[in-house]
Amino acid sequence: MRVNGTDEKLDVEPWVSLLDALRERLGVTGPKKGCDQGACGACTVLADGVRINACLALAVQYADKEITTIEGVTPHPLQEAFVRHDGFQCGYCTSGQICSAIGMLNEAEDPAALTDAEIRERMSGNLCRCGAYNGIVEAIKEVAR
Amino acid sequence: MTTTDIRAPEKYVGRPVDRLDGPAKTTGEARYAAEHHYPDLAYAALVHATIARGRITAMDTAAARAVPGVIEILTHENAPAMKPAPKVSLLDISTMASGTSVNYLATDEVHWNGQPVAVVVAETSEVARHAAALVRPAYQELPAVVDFAAEEPNAAPQKSSMLAETSADKGDAHAALATAQASVDLRFTTPPHNHNALEPHATIAVWDGDRLTVHEGTQNFGWLRKHLAKRFGVPERNIRVVSPFVGGGFGGKGMVWAGTLLAVLAARATGRPVRLALTRAGVNHTVGGRTASTQRVALGADADGRLTALIHTSVSRTGRIGGTPEQITSASRHLYAAPNIHLRQHLVQLDLLANTSMRAPGESIGTFALESAMDELAWELGMDPIELRMRNEPERNPVDGKRFARRLLREAYAVGAERFGWRERDPRPGAMRDGRWLVGMGVASAYHPSWKLPASVTVRLSADGGVEVRCAMHEIGVGAATVQAQIAADELGVPLEAVRVRYDDSDLPLGAMAGGSMQTASVAESLLAACRKLKQSALALARRAADSPLRGRRLDELEARDGGLHHGASGETYAEILARAGRDHLEAAIKSGALGMVGMLRERRRWVKAACGAQFCEVRVDPDTGEVRVSRWLGVFDVGRVINVKTTASQLRGGIVMGIGLALTEETQVDPRTGRIMNAGLAEYHVPVHADIPHIDVHCLDEPDPTMPLGLVGVGEVSITGVGAAVANAVRHATGKRIVDLPITIDKLL
Incomplete structure (x- = not known):
């Protein structure tokens, strides 16, 4: 996965959300967890320039995407x-x-x-x-x- | 926002200074409680009870323990002991810190539906959550009282305390009501609410021997530290609470709740740093919210609209295991000059999670009832609702004749009516239209008492001209460091850039809680005193030198500016004074003490101090669907002197936004059979979104309160008061319908 312009190698279980992968595995804590169910938008990041709720996305689905967070x-x-x-x-x-x-x-x-x-x-x-x-x-x- | 007073350009107080933490918050650099890393951090998740009351008869943890990555599962069968919550005493108000009286995991008793009954600690947060779902408690259920509406007839009178008076009697209000020429008698209901700050509560607890570090977003460093010391049997000085940013509080982070205690307990039990970040539902199940209420407001008036009787009674609830009664009739003590007043508050105790302070506890929902009833009386009399209020504006506090420190409600309405175009309002219901939409305009008064508490502050002046303010404060979004930096810069006469405010750690001198709209004023008072002390020290140093231009001068002859003390054209900078004296710094400390608390209570006996304001609301109501849209808002406030025009306006707007939620959408739904919160998430509990909020015009009268430091009055809560009524009154104007049950949803308008 490319996160904020850097290639990151991640070995995560299939159930790990993109938000948790960013926050817990990569230490990218700009995206926030407000509800963990897509209701608040605090976790919004850009995937290939498109805004998504990172808490509703599984990290493995975004393996070949360019993820941009507030840091990026x-x-x-x-x-x-x-x-x-x-x-x-x-x-x-x-x-x-x-x-x-x-x-x-x-x-x-x-x-x-x-x-x-x-x-x-x-x-x-x-x-x-x-x-x-x-x-x-x-x-x-x-x-x- | 505009202010009526243009300040000297060199002063910072009164200016729209950008928040000092703006860059950190807009770049993702700001680290909140859950975002601190420790190499061997373990993750905890809670198991919540699914019954309202009873005992745990068995706890099957086998499946959960079998999940790879589970470190420990703590239940009442194996958890290390924690001391019980201290008894509440007014002599030490930190004893009020405990959210509930339950000694979690030390008991097999269940006191509410959602009470944590086990904690799973695991190597990842996913494993902790998964394993928590596999824990199977078995219960023996006991009868529980959870239905507020059903229990309400059994309410008992609420006792008054030193901090909150709950009843008042003046004249004979019932007799006056019976003979009044015009009267209204209405019953209102308001539902429970939850704070739903965007940051769910999170704690990282790290033990090092008997020393404890806690990362948590708190609204009260002092209470949290003291409470943890009591519960875990370690000296207060061994505990450090770190809290640089609080992701919203609104009262929900003022007490100590289960998540905090259980994170600390789990860290002690496992010997690992533990993070317990509550789920959104977990917050709803373990952190209390606002009480539900039923209220009666009955008003009698003569034909000219002069009130002859004001009756306001309420029933609200606490939990059997704790909770603070909310001051629902508070505004009725202060708003109207009725010769006959009768105020009573009643309470029921339910087997639910304890209630807790949520933005203007009591006043937010109390003003909904009182100000709706005033509006209805205006309809009854065929009188303009602003005129009705002006005819009943008191000279002195109605219930006891005390003097108001300052009261500009008349001015607020005058300015507001002009600015909002109140005169263009066609008073007939349903007479104003915008296409198919019915248009309505409503007003209501805002009122919130102002408090301040003792606070400790240290200020250090360095030889390089830098100033460091040290005071543990709570940055819940109010711009705490920014406004105190402005005050210090003005008081010492240094540029804002020279001031650094350290506020994020309980090892610093303790300020005041971020609650009751009192943090800013409380800290400002001690900061002003510390700055004055510092200038005295600097002057004393200078006067020792034969060649100092300040020799022979007294502080009150001098002006602090340009980084030093000056008299006309002569003077010198602090840097020069320190350099000559060979000192690298000067420091002044103000320490809070018990005497401060006594002084505060004495002052409250003398004055009635408050923030107040006039809320103007315009709504559009769809005549076919009953949809209500707030289309315009103006709030005119008397909040004393405004320190920062920008952050003050934001905070006032924020209260109005939360009030619009209270009026139209917010309701915590408690299952009347099981006591379970049925909408414990942001998808089902509807807080206002962008599309619900129009431009909100905010205007401050900006006249200093002579009894408050710098004349400032707290702004955190006043702006949510009156909002519910202003919306309801606008809806009444648009549709002719008086809605007395919040929230004003479409079913009530069809």
């Missing part, structure tokens, strides 16, 4: 925009929000044309219990345009 996207303009717009409080959902936003902007035909409502809809798989949603949308909008 650094530095990215969204990170600075999140800080400036205060798009987080506790920070636990932030890795997932940023990776999800990168994937979301890749999906959009014309990212600059996304309305606030569209951004919200497309980001609704990423929960933030601190309620930093306004700042997150502002940060994404700024980078999209």
Whole structure:
């Protein structure tokens, strides 16, 4: 598996999730475990540029994929925009929000044309219990345009 | 957010300073509790009871033990002893740290459905979880009382304590209600809630002889350390709690729950560092949440809308094995100048996991009832709901005549009405439309008492001009280090970049708990005192030198700026003072003591201190499906002086977001037959998502509270209060329907 530009050799049981492989076996702890059932989005990473919930993916399925986590996207303009717009409080959902936003902007035909409502809809798989949603949308909008 | 006060540009307090931990949190560098590595780390998983009450008669662990990679399985049959939880005493409030009174794995008794009855320790987390699923306890079931609604008629009066008064009587509210020209009498219900912080609770416990290191996201270093010392029989100084980042708390990480204790116990039993990261369901089953409630609010008024009677009674619950009663009628003590007031709180004890503080415990759901009833009274009177509130705005605290330290609720409504366009509201129900959507606008008051506790802080000034603030604080997302750095920089007159705040370790001087909206004010008070002490020391050093421009000066004549002390054009930097004296640093410490607590209670006898505000909500309701969308929000708050415009606005917005969840979607569903939480996950417990939250306009009046350090008042909880009612009142305006049972789901509107 290629993780953040480095080839990693992993010997894992077939039931190990991509998230656990990253966090427990490779020490890549940027992606977070919030629910372990695909409901919160804190574990969002990019697989060949597409956002996925790493907790719902089995590591063995991604053997030949390029996995990019928050560590691998650094530095990215969204990170600075999140800080400036205060798009987080506790920070636990932030890795997932940023990776999800990168994937979301890749999906959009014309990212600059996304309305606030569209951004919200497309980001609704990423929960933030601190309620930093306004700042997150502002940060994404700024980078999209 | 805007503020009405533009500060001197060289000051940091009041400015929208970016969080100092922003880069760490946005790059994945920030390490949370479960993310610390030890070479021989073992992984633990819990086995939860599946009955509400009874005894374990057998524990079959054979299949689980046979799984390769299992190190140990701890049950009540083989677990090492842990001391029982201490009895709660107000003389030492750290005795309140225990989430429950259960002595886990020292007993065969089961007290709630979900109680941990075994811990599996294994070489990987997958093996631990798999083996935990293979443990087969057998039970003898006993009758259990788990249905709040059924038990509610048996509620007993709740006793008052030094920290929370639970009843009040002024005049004869029942007689006044009976003869009132206008009245409402409503019964409300609110369901249990769970914090559901995004980071599930996790603990890494590492024993080294009788020394213990614990990695955990905590809202209370002091309580956690003291409690572990008591339970495991080691001196407090042997325990170090490391907690640089807390992935959300909201009250859920303030007490010590089973996961923490069992991680420490498992590490002691196996001789290995142990990590116990709870599953999301595990959090729901072992960490308490908000109580359910039923409430009655009855209001009587004369034809001009002057309240003649205010009755607010509540029933809430604790667990038979613990829990703190929530102050549900608290806001009714303070909000309205009714001549006749009757307040009572009642409790039931259930065989459920103990309840615990969750963001504005009591006030969040109490204001839903009170402020919904006020709105209904306004309908009854045909009066504008803001006008009704203004006619009943008290000069002094209604129940006891104490003075308010500061109260700007009138101003909050005036500013808010203007800013929100309240005058454009057509008061008739269902009269406003946006296409097919019914539009409604509602208001409600926010109110939360402000507290502060003693805190210890040390400040060190180095010869290179650097400042180090040392204080164990809880970074649950409030920007704890950032705001204290701003305060220290201003107070000492140094650039923000020169200040380093060390806060992440219980070996540091202990600050105050992150609870009751009091961490920032508590620490600020001691930090200000430490900075003043430090400047005194620096001045004393300077005055000894014949050639110092500060010779003969007193501190109150001087200005701290440009990295030193100055009088007009003359002065010198701290670096110069230290260099001349041949010192490499100066240090000042403020230590918290029991006297601080006494002082705090004395102060509370004198003043009523609080944060307050006006919540403005606009909803759109689909007339066919009953779907409610919050389309606009404005909160105008009186939270004293704002230290950081950016982080304050975020925290206030966060409370409103959680309040929108409380209003529309959040409900912990407890099976009334088995006491099992049926929706112990984020797929079934619906917290607000991006699409549920519009732009939230937040405005702070930014007037200092004269009785608080720097005039600041905590902002953590006030903004969730009133939100449930503001939504319900907007729905009432849009549809004509008064919803008294939370959450306001579509079935209730059809």
